Amino acid sequence: MSASARPLKYLLGWLIAGTRGGLTRARIIEALKDAPQNANQLAGMLKLDYRTIRHHLEVLEKNRLIVSAGEGYGKTYFLSPVMEENYALFEEILKKIWKK
Secondary structure (H helix, E strand, O other): OOOOOHHHHHHHHHHHHOOOOHHHHHHHHHHHHHOOEEHHHHHHHHOOOHHHHHHHHHHHHHOOOEEEEOOHHHOEEEEOHHHHHOHHHHHHHHHHHHHO
16 A cells, blocks of 8 residues: 555545444445435435435545535535545455454
8 A cells, every 4th residue: 555545544444434424424435436416316315314414425525535516406426536546445444344
C-alpha cells in the first residue's frame, strides 16, 4: 500500500467499521458506485428514512468520499475521484468486517 493510501484506509476503517452507521455508509458507497443518485433515490433503493440518508451523505461528503452536483431536491451524489481510485481498499475493509 502506498503511503498516500494509508490515511484513506484509516478513514474508511473508522467511517465504515469503527462507528455507528458504518453499514449504512457502506451501502450508500456501493449504491453510488453503480450510479449517481440523489438522496430520495437512495432512500427508496436502500429502504431507509430520507433524513437518515441525508445525515450519512453529509458525513461522507464532509470526509471527501463523495461529491455532489446541483442544489436542493435535485442534488446528485457521486463517488469522489479519490474514492473511485481506491475502491478496492473499501472492498478490502468490507471483507474484513463480514468475516467477523
